Amino acid sequence: MPFMKGRAPIRRTIQYLNAGKLVLKDKIKVFSVAYNITGQNNTGTKEFVFWYLPQIQYKNPNVQVATLKNLTPSPFIKCYFEDGRNILVDVDNKSKEDILEHLIRTVAEKKDNPANFGVGCERPCICEINGQIPCPGVVVLPKFMRGKFKNQES
Amino acid sequence: MISQKALSKRFIPGLIQIAEAHRKPRWLPVAKSKVFRIPKRPVVSEEERLELLRLNNNYKTQMRAIRRFYHDEMIHDKSTRESASSEMSLRLEAEEWEKCVELNEQWNKQVALERQERRKLEVVAMDEYTLNRMEQKDAVRKQRIEKASEEIRKEKELSKTFITPETLDAAIDAAIANPTDYNYAIDLKGNQYLGRETPISPPKEEKQSASV
Numbered sequence: 260m261p262f263m264k265g266r267a268p269i270r271r272t273i274q275y276l277n278a279g280k281l282v283l284k285d286k287i288k289v290f291s292v293a294y295n296i297t298g299q300n301n302t303g304t305k306e307f308v309f310w311y312l313p314q315i316q317y318k319n320p321n322v323q324v325a326t327l328k329n330l331t332p333s334p335f336i337k338c339y340f341e342d343g344r345n346i347l348v349d350v351d352n353k354s355k356e357d358i359l360e361h362l363i364r365t366v367a368e369k370k371d372n373p374a375n376f377g378v379g380c381e382r383p384c385i386c387e388i389n390g391q392i393p394c395p396g397v398v399v400l401p402k403f404m405r406g407k408f409k410n411q412e413s
Numbered sequence: 414m415i416s417q418k419a420l421s422k423r424f425i426p427g428l429i430q431i432a433e434a435h436r437k438p439r440w441l442p443v444a445k446s447k448v449f450r451i452p453k454r455p456v457v458s459e460e461e462r463l464e465l466l467r468l469n470n471n472y473k474t475q476m477r478a479i480r481r482f483y484h485d486e487m488i489h490d491k492s493t494r495e496s497a498s499s500e501m502s503l504r505l506e507a508e509e510w511e512k513c514v515e516l517n518e519q520w521n522k523q524v525a526l527e528r529q530e531r532r533k534l535e536v537v538a539m540d541e542y543t544l545n546r547m548e549q550k551d552a553v554r555k556q557r558i559e560k561a562s563e564e565i566r567k568e569k570e571l572s573k574t575f576i577t578p579e580t581l582d583a584a585i586d587a588a589i590a591n592p593t594d595y596n597y598a599i600d601l602k603g604n605q606y607l608g609r610e611t612p613i614s615p616p617k618e619e620k621q622s623a624s625v
Contacts, residue, residue: 300531333528344510346517349524352531361520365513 270313279314281359282368283322286340290315293327294334300352304334307355338366 262268269275283290292312294304308326316324336348336358346366350358376382386394402408437444457465576584596609 300528346514347521348517349521349528351524351528353524361517365517365520369509 267309270310276314276317279311279318280367281311281315281318281362282370283315283319283338283366284340284368286342287319287322287338287366288341289323289325289339290319291325291327291337291339292334293331293337294350295329295331301334303352303354303358304336304350307350307358310355311359336362 262271292304292308294308295301296305312324312326316322333349333351336350337345338348339345348358348361348365353361371380373381376385376387382388384394385391386397392400399405594608596607598606600606
């Protein structure tokens with residue numbers, strides 16, 4: 260596909276793909292969406308497929324993402340786990356945002372608290388945040404915080 | 414002869430102050446005066462060598478023992494921790510699964526309810542639509558029937574004057590008795606003279622006006 264051609268080419272930009280919020284659980288192997296292309300109750304699912312499926316596939320490269328068009332009386336999403344379980348989500352007459360939110364609540368990988376810092380977290384030190392005091396090993400603490408100066412008189 | 418400082422300045426420009434002892438750079442060969450100098454081998458007596466060997470062996474043995482002890486301990490710790498954590502993670506996962514399924518069921522129930530209501534409304538709308546259409550069709554059909562019956566009535570009325578075998582003779586008689594001639598002539602003024610053999614008698618006023 261050429262750059263900036265076709266319908267909504269923003270869907271193919273790396274920034275848009277990276278902005279996807281739905282990271283599925285490790286055990287989910289197949290993610291299938293069934294919907295019809297006509298009917299008011301299918302529009303949300305149709306838009307979900309149009310806008311969010313590229314992001315989902317990009318964020319979950321090891322998951323098979325399938326769409327089943329015009330094979331169902333009412334739209335649904337089905338996730339198959341590696342141990343044979345599956346979870347069925349009825350998405351009849353729901354908007355694409357509602358569907359994504361519900362999926363994030365049910366089948367997404369649980370994320371750590373983004374405020375955490377340290378080994379194995381998003382940031383190794385709190386000093387990387389703007390407005391926090393830099394590490395004393397890098398920049399010396401202000402004098403009023405240092406015992407050498409604070410306890411001088413006593 | 415280029416001095417050491419000058420050399421270093423030449424190779425490392427920008428670095429001016431070097432506070433160190435005068436030393437031969439690594440890349441210079443052995444000084445001429447030291448080329449044939451052979452350093453004296455250190456003499457270690459047999460007793461000292463044995464003693465050092467013993468101490469070294471002791472040290473190595475002890476260190477190995479300590480290392481092995483800590484290594485074993487670490488592996489043991491790790492295995493116990495893993496088994497515990499795997500049980501824990503399994504339990505956590507099962508709990509999470511339960512929670513997710515429950516959430517999803519709630520959502521599905523809600524959606525099913527909404528769909529039922531929607532379907533009801535749709536059925537009502539569809540009923541209305543079909544009833545409307547049926548009524549319209551009925552009206553059209555009624556109109557057509559009325560039109561047709563009206564035509565039939567007219568035809569029936571007309572049929573009274575139809576010529577039938579019974580009334581054929583009478584009709585023929587009537588036709589012979591009243592011959593109709595559709596021929597006519599027109600004069601310059603547009604006066605119509607019916608009949609083929611009608612004697613032409615121009616109106617008198619015309620004549621008068623012509624004579625005057």
